[in-house]
Amino acid sequence: SQTIHQWPATLVQPVGSPLSLECTVEGTSNPNLYWYRQAAGRGLQLLFYSVGIGQISSEVPQNLSASRPQDRQFILSSKKLLLSDSGFYLCAWSSGEGYTFGSGTRLTVV
Amino acid sequence: SQQGEEDPQALSIQEGENATMNCSYKTSINNLQWYRQNSGRGLVHLILIRSNEREKHSGRLRVTLDTSKKSSSLLITASRAADTASYFCATDKIGTDSWGKLQFGAGTQVVVTP
Numbered sequence: 001s002q003t004i005h006q007w008p009a010t011l012v013q014p015v016g017s018p019l020s021l022e023c024t025v026e027g028t029s030n031p032n033l034y035w036y037r038q039a040a041g042r043g044l045q046l047l048f049y050s051v052g053i054g055q056i057s058s059e060v061p062q063n064l065s066a067s068r069p070q071d072r073q074f075i076l077s078s079k080k081l082l083l084s085d086s087g088f089y090l091c092a093w094s095s096g097e098g099y100t101f102g103s104g105t106r107l108t109v110v
Numbered sequence: 111s112q113q114g115e116e117d118p119q120a121l122s123i124q125e126g127e128n129a130t131m132n133c134s135y136k137t138s139i140n141n142l143q144w145y146r147q148n149s150g151r152g153l154v155h156l157i158l159i160r161s162n163e164r165e166k167h168s169g170r171l172r173v174t175l176d177t178s179k180k181s182s183s184l185l186i187t188a189s190r191a192a193d194t195a196s197y198f199c200a201t202d203k204i205g206t207d208s209w210g211k212l213q214f215g216a217g218t219q220v221v222v223t224p
Binding site for chain 1: 114143145150151152153154155158198200210211212213214215216217
């Protein structure tokens with residue numbers, strides 16, 4: 001069966017520090033992968049999506065970047081975090097019948 | 111702006127009652143999906159309804175879709191305390207660059223009291 005792993009679950013980082021969040025998928029090949037951010041009490045905003053290795057599309061200009069070094073690995077990064085980067089980050093993959101989400105990473109930038 | 115917008119923003123009911131929430135969207139879609147999120151957790155896919163479908167059932171869930179009105183509803187029958195969660199609609203827009211990207215509404219927060 002397909003599973004998606006996302007870590008860490010929580011992260012507290014100082015302003016200006018780097019960030020690396022990792023997401024891996026098991027049980028499927030060549031998945032469409034997505035990074036979303038959810039602000040408190042809000043819906044999800046699509047940040048990046050990828051249809052294959054090395055193929056990244058950005059939805060909104062921001063302080064973040066994404067990479068897909070392997071078929072089932074999707075990484076969200078930042079060189080220098082801002083306070084506004086705080087939020088709940090969710091990785092997802094699409095089967096065509098709906099998304100499967102990871103458990104999310106709550107990032108607090110202090 | 112968000113493609114899907116849920117109504118109401120919050121809903122409080124008692125166990126055994128039905129809960130209905132609505133979603134409106136703006137552009138033509140391939141499908142519309144409903145998700146559930148427990149506090150602080152990831153989203154769980156509940157049901158997908160395609161643009162050529164009008165109604166779909168899954169257990170105690172019933173989803174309708176009216177493409178002429180660009181709206182959908184989610185009905186939870188015989189609610190339980192465990193149904194307490196936020197519910198989101200998400201649309202998969204028609205478009206050559208859509209790539210299966212979903213746009214989410216802000217959600218309806220449902221509280222079911224025993």
